[in-house]
Amino acid sequence: MTKGRVALVTGGTRGIGAAISLALRDAGYRVAANYYGNDAAAERFTEENKIPAFKFDVAEYAAVQEGVKQITAELGPIEVLVNNAGITRDGTMHRMTPEQWEEVIHTNLSSCFNLARGVIDSMRDRGFGRIVNIGSINGQAGQYGQVNYAAAKSGIHGFTKALAQEAAAKGITVNAIAPGYVDTDMVRAVPYHVLEKIIAKIPMGRLGRAEDIARGVLFLVADDADYITGATLSINGGQHMY
Numbered sequence: 001m002t003k004g005r006v007a008l009v010t011g012g013t014r015g016i017g018a019a020i021s022l023a024l025r026d027a028g029y030r031v032a033a034n035y036y037g038n039d040a041a042a043e044r045f046t047e048e049n050k051i052p053a054f055k056f057d058v059a060e061y062a063a064v065q066e067g068v069k070q071i072t073a074e075l076g077p078i079e080v081l082v083n084n085a086g087i088t089r090d091g092t093m094h095r096m097t098p099e100q101w102e103e104v105i106h107t108n109l110s111s112c113f114n115l116a117r118g119v120i121d122s123m124r125d126r127g128f129g130r131i132v133n134i135g136s137i138n139g140q141a142g143q144y145g146q147v148n149y150a151a152a153k154s155g156i157h158g159f160t161k162a163l164a165q166e167a168a169a170k171g172i173t174v175n176a177i178a179p180g181y182v183d184t185d186m187v188r189a190v191p192y193h194v195l196e197k198i199i200a201k202i203p204m205g206r207l208g209r210a211e212d213i214a215r216g217v218l219f220l221v222a223d224d225a226d227y228i229t230g231a232t233l234s235i236n237g238g239q240h241m242y
Contacts, residue, residue: 006076007221008068010034010058010115011085013045015184016134019210020082020217021051027218029080032071034058036085058085058111059103068118077126078119080221083112083156084134088186090145101148108152112159116174120167129172130221133160134213135232137180140242153178157232164230173229175220180236182208204237 007024011017012033021033033053035042042053052074056067071078086108089100112133123129138146139153157176164174181187181198187207190198199207216233219225234242 004028004030005079006030006032006071007080007082008032008034008071008078008115008119009082009084010111012051012082013042013053014038015186016179016182016210016213017082017084018045019214020084021045022049023211023214023218024080024082024221025049025051030075032075032078034067034085058114059106061114061117064111064114065118068115072122077122079123079126079128080130080132081115081119082132082134082217082221083115085111086134086136086149086152088146088149090149092145093147096148104148105152105155108149109155109159112156116163120172123167123172124170127171129167129170130225131163131167131172131174132217132220133174133176135160135176135178137178137234137236137240140178140232140234141240160232161230168229171226173220173226175228175230176232177213177216177220178232178234178236178242179213180208180234180239182210182213184210202237202239206237208235208237 007029009017009021012021013035021031025031031051033051035053036057046053056063089104133156135156136153138150142150160174160176216235
């Protein structure tokens with residue numbers, strides 16, 4: 001029954017999100033890719049991959065509910081949700097502004113509530129659902145200069161476990177993936193000398209690839225992955241064994 005299920009991927013037109021969208025499409029899902037900030041990239045993504053892109057701010061509850069309604073009207077009920085959207089606003093605590101804190105918490109963590117709230121009733125009614133929340137190695141281990149990001153990603157792991165308990169009786173699984181450092185635009189922005197030190201700590205000797213994360217998502221959202229819930233799958237090349 002995997003074929004034809006509607007899957008929504010937030011932040012789904014670039015980086016890890018784009019790889020997830022493509023993997024789901026290739027596996028037979030009807031994919032909706034959410035985005036917010038880059039119209040040109042989203043248009044290019046849709047044109048090249050024939051995956052519709054829907055623009056709304058995942059940090060805004062009302063905007064999310066309208067976005068879910070639009071996707072449902074155009075594609076059908078959302079049965080797979082991948083909460084992937086995320087931003088960084090790095091800075092040490094003594095320099096961090098309230099705006100830096102709030103932007104990251106709202107976009108990275110509150111978005112998981114906003115999206116899950118938007119699809120949970122339909123999933124419960126249908127007796128099926130797959131939710132995958134993209135956490136981070138830095139939510140597990142912490143990271144200098146990222147108290148906001150680490151807090152949000154750590155919160156995702158707790159959110160996942162609690163929602164998994166609530167949703168299990170209705171045939172809904174809720175899991176998380178904690179990527180390590182993945183070769184994306186966000187990671188490439190790290191100064192080269194810092195990136196060298198990061199790679200030196202990865203037993204596999206390389207950065208992750210977006211496709212590595214996408215394969216983990218495919219595994220967790222499969223129809224027959226129905227006995228896996230409340231789990232966090234760490235995909236980090238052995239950098240942090242949690």
